[in-house]
Amino acid sequence: MLKQTPKPELTVWYNTRCPVCDAGINWQKRRLVEAVKAGRIEFRDINLEPSALGHFGASLEDIRRRLHATDAAGRLLVGADVAIAIWRATQGEGWLAALFGNPVALPLTRLAYDRFADLLYAWNRRKGRW
Numbered sequence: 089m090l091k092q093t094p095k096p097e098l099t100v101w102y103n104t105r106c107p108v109c110d111a112g113i114n115w116q117k118r119r120l121v122e123a124v125k126a127g128r129i130e131f132r133d134i135n136l137e138p139s140a141l142g143h144f145g146a147s148l149e150d151i152r153r154r155l156h157a158t159d160a161a162g163r164l165l166v167g168a169d170v171a172i173a174i175w176r177a178t179q180g181e182g183w184l185a186a187l188f189g190n191p192v193a194l195p196l197t198r199l200a201y202d203r204f205a206d207l208l209y210a211w212n213r214r215k216g217r218w
Contacts (some may be wrong), residue, residue, distance in 0.1 A: 089174075094127060094128075095128055095160050096127055096128055096130040096160065097123075097128045097129060097159065097160045097177070098128070098129045098130070098157055098158075098159055098160075098174070098177060098211065099129075099130045099131075099133070099157060099158045099175055100113070100129070100130070100131045100132070100142060100155060100156075100157045100170060100174065101132050101133075101140060101155070101156045101157060101158075102131065102134065102151075102155055103133075103134055103151065103152045104131065104133045104135055105135055105152070105217045105218050106198060106208065106212050106214070106217060107217075108168050108208055109155075109208070111202065113131055116131075116174055116178065117131055117182075118175060119178050119179070119181070120174075120178055123177060126168040127172075128175045128177075129177055133151045134151040134212045135148075135218075140166065141156055141158075142211070144156075146164070146166075149171075151176075151218060152207055152209065153180075153206070153209045154166055154167040154170075154205045154213070155167060155171065156170065157169075157170040157173060157174075157175060157205075158170075159173070167198060167201050167202060168188070168194070168198045168200075168201035168202070169189075169198075170187040171201065172184075172185045172188060172197070173185075175188075175189075176189075178195065
């Protein structure tokens with residue numbers, strides 16, 4: 089009998105062609121090595137599967153612009169909400185999720201994330217990374 093692999097609690101889609109994004113995710117993967125090994129969290133390069141989130145209406149450019157993730161229930165998370173979910177899953181970083189993900193701070197967190205993501209996306213486009 090084949091053993092079924094459980095669906096990851098969080099599947100993070102990111103852009104490896106952005107050096108800042110790639111470095112950040114690689115750093116986070118090292119912090120989450122046990123969760124990754126156990127299959128609870130998965131990190132996937134959108135450049136290898138550009139239409140992976142098309143059924144959510146998310147294009148390759150959307151995912152290059154902002155982190156996207158799906159949770160175990162199949163819901164789509166975008167931008168700052170992905171960062172908060174990763175912090176919740178990372179030992180020692182729950183305080184970041186509590187600080188930036190609380191109902192008062194969350195709108196500002198999303199705004200700050202989105203502006204930074206826009207600048208990073210524009211920088212990568214100017215550098216010709218895609």
